[in-house]
Amino acid sequence: MRTLIFALMWIAHFLPNRVLAVIGNSVGVLAFWLIAERRHVTRINLEKCFPDKTVEERERLARAHFRAFCRSFVDRALLWWAPRARIEQLVRIEGLEHLRAHPGAPVLLLVPHFAGLEAGFARLACEVDMVAFSTRQKDARFDELLQRGRSRFGDQRLLLRQDGIRATLSAMRAGRPLYYLPDQDYGPRDTIFVPFFGVPAATIPGLSRLARLTAARVLPCVTQMLPGGAGYVLRIDAPWDNFPTDDLVADTRRMNEYIERRVLEMPEQYLWMHKRFKTRPAGEARFY
Numbered sequence: 001m002r003t004l005i006f007a008l009m010w011i012a013h014f015l016p017n018r019v020l021a022v023i024g025n026s027v028g029v030l031a032f033w034l035i036a037e038r039r040h041v042t043r044i045n046l047e048k049c050f051p052d053k054t055v056e057e058r059e060r061l062a063r064a065h066f067r068a069f070c071r072s073f074v075d076r077a078l079l080w081w082a083p084r085a086r087i088e089q090l091v092r093i094e095g096l097e098h099l100r101a102h103p104g105a106p107v108l109l110l111v112p113h114f115a116g117l118e119a120g121f122a123r124l125a126c127e128v129d130m131v132a133f134s135t136r137q138k139d140a141r142f143d144e145l146l147q148r149g150r151s152r153f154g155d156q157r158l159l160l161r162q163d164g165i166r167a168t169l170s171a172m173r174a175g176r177p178l179y180y181l182p183d184q185d186y187g188p189r190d191t192i193f194v195p196f197f198g199v200p201a202a203t204i205p206g207l208s209r210l211a212r213l214t215a216a217r218v219l220p221c222v223t224q225m226l227p228g229g230a231g232y233v234l235r236i237d238a239p240w241d242n243f244p245t246d247d248l249v250a251d252t253r254r255m256n257e258y259i260e261r262r263v264l265e266m267p268e269q270y271l272w273m274h275k276r277f278k279t280r281p282a283g284e285a286r287f288y
Contacts, residue, residue, distance in 0.1 A: 013077040018229030024071025049197035064268035072115040080149035091123035095236035106216035107177040113271035120223030125153040131171035132179040202279035208244040208251035
């Protein structure tokens with residue numbers, strides 16, 4: 001079955017973008033009914049973050065999220081096998097000048113978990129050599145394809161979290177921007193609780209700590225999926241002023257508040273399937 005899926009994905013990279021979008025949306029409709037656990041997690045996350053929305057509104061948002069997520073997965077056929085010219089056409093970059101303004105200097109790209117983050121990495125890899133964390137997948141063949149896809153263009157350095165902080169700092173100090181995804185629940189270790197849409201969320205304060213250790217500039221970087229197979233747009237914002245500060249909690253709250261604003265612009269594209277509130281403060285009941 002795995003081999004068949006990968007073979008179909010390879011065939012899919014020859015198809016037009018609009019056809020891939022239809023396929024991805026259709027897979028999302030099916031997945032919403034088949035993957036009960038992630039449907040349950042998505043519904044709880046939306047209920048916690050958007051209590052003012054009606055049940056019907058949240059249900060429509062949940063279904064739209066599955067479509068966006070599955071479409072982004074189908075689009076990996078392009079990211080893994082399509083020629084560079086097609087990737088450059090698929091993803092438009094806005095704000096690249098903000099990154100170009102710091103050649104050789106440490107830079108942190110703040111990349112929240114939106115559906116387009118893999119497309120954004122592939123497109124940015126056509127412009128600059130980066131460093132990024134990589135999680136080893138349980139499926140060895142999928143892990144191989146993922147790693148090869150992320151390293152197709154340029155000289156990308158993909159680190160496992162087990163490689164430790166020294167390898168990351170060394171790469172950043174050598175002038176590689178860090179494509180950094182700090183907005184998931186990694187458990188209680190080295191996390192602090194800061195609000196995310198008003199809900200205490202276990203959040204790693206790594207953005208502030210890394211910025212302090214390397215004197216890096218923080219540039220928010222979000223990739224938005226466009227409707228109807230129109231591709232993606234990757235937006236790099238100007239570097240944050242007055243960051244980091246001496247207040248680790250305030251810095252981490254600032255990060256979450258930024259992500260909230262981007263979520264409100266495209267709520268269906270945020271990774272609601274993830275158990276963002278898995279870790280709870282002491283004495284608080286579990287959500288999932």
